[in-house]
Amino acid sequence: GVKIKRKKVPGAKNLKIRKYVQPKNAVMCLNELRPGVTYTTEQEGGVTQPFCISVEVSNGVDSQKYRGFGSSKQLARQAAAEAALISFVKPPVTSNSSESQEEDKTPWATLASFAIYKLFNDWREGRVGTCPPPAQPFGTAVPPAFLNQSMGTNAAKDGSAQAAAFTEAICAHLGGRTPHAPVTDIKVDTNVSAQSAEAVKVPNPAKQVPENAGSMHPVTVLHQMKPGLQYTVNRTIIENKPFFTVTANIDGKMFTGEGPNVKKAKFFLAKEAILGLYGVDSTFEPPQPVVVAHEQD
Numbered sequence: 001g002v003k004i005k006r007k008k009v010p011g012a013k014n015l016k017i018r019k020y021v022q023p024k025n026a027v028m029c030l031n032e033l034r035p036g037v038t039y040t041t042e043q044e045g046g047v048t049q050p051f052c053i054s055v056e057v058s059n060g061v062d063s064q065k066y067r068g069f070g071s072s073k074q075l076a077r078q079a080a081a082e083a084a085l086i087s088f089v090k091p092p093v094t095s096n097s098s099e100s101q102e103e104d105k106t107p108w109a110t111l112a113s114f115a116i117y118k119l120f121n122d123w124r125e126g127r128v129g130t131c132p133p134p135a136q137p138f139g140t141a142v143p144p145a146f147l148n149q150s151m152g153t154n155a156a157k158d159g160s161a162q163a164a165a166f167t168e169a170i171c172a173h174l175g176g177r178t179p180h181a182p183v184t185d186i187k188v189d190t191n192v193s194a195q196s197a198e199a200v201k202v203p204n205p206a207k208q209v210p211e212n213a214g215s216m217h218p219v220t221v222l223h224q225m226k227p228g229l230q231y232t233v234n235r236t237i238i239e240n241k242p243f244f245t246v247t248a249n250i251d252g253k254m255f256t257g258e259g260p261n262v263k264k265a266k267f268f269l270a271k272e273a274i275l276g277l278y279g280v281d282s283t284f285e286p287p288q289p290v291v292v293a294h295e296q297d
Contacts (some may be wrong), residue, residue, distance in 0.1 A: 003294070009250070010294050020109050021109060021112045021113055021116060022114045022116075023113060023117040023120055024110075024113040024114060024117055025078060025081075025114070025117055026078045026079075026082040026085060026114055027077060027078055027081045029081070029085060029110045029111070029113060029114045030057075030081040030085060031085060032107075032110050033085075033107055033110055034057050034058070034084075037053070037055050037057060037084075038056070039053050039054070039055050039077050039080060040053065040054050040055075040056075040192060041053050041073065042054050042067065042158055045070075045071065045072070045076075046237075048068045049110040050070055050071055050076065051069065051070055051071070051072060051073050051075070052067055052076060053067070053068050053070075053073060053076040053077045053079075054066065054067045054068075054080055055068075055077075055080045055084055057084045057087065064087065065126035066080050066081075066083035066084040067080055067083065068080030068081070068082065068083055071235065071242055071261070071262075072242070078160055081201070081233050082114075084265070085110075085111065085114060088106065088107055088110075088111070089107045089111070090104070091168070092104075093285075116171075124220035125217075125219070125263050126217030126218070126220040126223075126267075126270075127219070128220050128223070133205045168184060203227045204227070204264060205224070205225055205226060205227055206224040206225055209221070209225065209274075209278045209280060210224065212238070213274065213278070213280045213282075214280055214281060214282055214283050214284075215283060215284060216282075217267075217270075217286075218267060218270035218271040218273075218274050218280075218282045218284060219266055219267060219270040221270070221274050221278075221280065221282075222270040222273055222274055225274075225277070225278065226250060229248055229250065230248065231246050231247070231248050231266065231269075232246070232247045232248070232266075233245075233246050233262055234246075234247075241260065242260070242261075243258070243260060244258065244259055244260070244261060244262050244264075244265045245257070245258050245265060245292045246262060246265040246266050246269050247269070248269060248273070250273055250277065251277065253276065253277075255269050255272050255273040255276065255297050256272070257269025257270070257271075257272065264286070267286055271284075
């Protein structure tokens with residue numbers, strides 16, 4: 001028969017990818033993989049401690065509990081869901097034979113949706129390039145063994161083994177050591193989320209202030225001029241609501257920002273800093289919060 005070549009539709013491939021990779025938060029993604037999971041509040045938040053929420057996920061054989069911490073229950077819930085998502089990353093399929101090809105069980109479409117969600121939120125908030133890690137424990141999302149949380153002896157050993165397996169699989173996907181290489185010198189830091197053992201290389205500062213700095217997000221401008229900037233975050237309660245004060249010492253000068261959350265406090269700090277240091281009067285207006293509809297179980 002005569003083969004008829006289909007006419008290529010411009011943008012068809014991009015539309016197909018967009019259909020399957022829609023930005024979704026961690027709770028929505030976990031609900032796709034394990035519908036009906038329940039979340040438990042293990043610790044109420046306050047002035048001196050964050051909220052702690054856990055979620056128990058079963059793989060059909062046994063179940064594992066994942067905890068998330070945040071300055072609100074919503075953040076802690078999202079963090080717990082993100083911690084659970086880490087467990088779905090499986091080692092790369094190594095067999096080259098088509099007959100004995102193993103099934104790739106990593107849910108790439110779901111993880112891609114969450115990755116796009118995180119990326120867009122970072123860009124919206126001005127986090128571009130290498131920035132200092134966020135103040136902990138606001139939004140910490142790690143498996144139990146990464147935080148060395150209080151568990152039974154057997155549970156702790158199992159958790160440590162699982163945490164090592166998660167890290168091993170992720171490293172393999174990023175071109176690191178092979179999935180079954182021995183794990184050595186894994187150090188647990190109880191104060192921060194799982195990060196690379198190697199220090200993050202701080203990029204060189206920009207040689208000059210961007211021409212359109214006044215219309216850019218002030219945090220982006222500040223991080224371009226002062227990469228690796230460290231912040232100090234203080235949390236208080238005013239009228240039963242959390243209030244944050246962020247300070248930073250830049251070139252011997254102290255700058256302060258205040259707001260109902262860390263992001264807004266950093267925004268005001270950066271706006272003050274770029275004006276005082278570089279004479280940039282920022283006209284940037286932060287976007288309104290995006291309302292995300294949660295799927296019902």
